[in-house]
Amino acid sequence: MAKRVRIRCINKTDRPNAHERVKNVGGLNSDGTRWKLSVEKAIRDIESHEWEYYVEESGKTARVIVATHNGHKYIKTAADGIQPDNLLSLPECP
Incomplete structure (x- = not known):
């Protein structure tokens, strides 16, 4: 069973394309410390079924x-349709 983790913040790139805009995701561990990882790592985690992320x-x-757009893998919330709005509305990670 995948470990479930809440994403609470993101870091954005300077790219205007919404499918390439999120660079890092992050959140809080149960002990209150912060975690942050690259979108590429989050994609590997999701595809391996080891981790499940949510907003x-x-x-x-x-x-x-x-999801994939023009051959480029990116992450989005399942509820969004095309644009990763829920992720893009999160605050910036420190």
């Missing part, structure tokens, strides 16, 4: 999935 907003959760 929570206004009490609702959305699972983070891997």
Whole structure:
């Protein structure tokens, strides 16, 4: 069974394309320390089924999935359709 982890922040690139905009994702460990990893690592984690990431907003959760656009893999929330809006609306990671 995959370990479930909440993404609470992101770091963005300077790219205008929403499918290439998220560079890192991060959150809090159970002990209050911060974690951060690259989108490439998050994609590998999701595809390996070892980790399951999600975003929570206004009490609702959305699972983070891997999608492909023009041959480029990226992450988005399952509830978004095309644009990764839920991720892009998160605050910047320190």
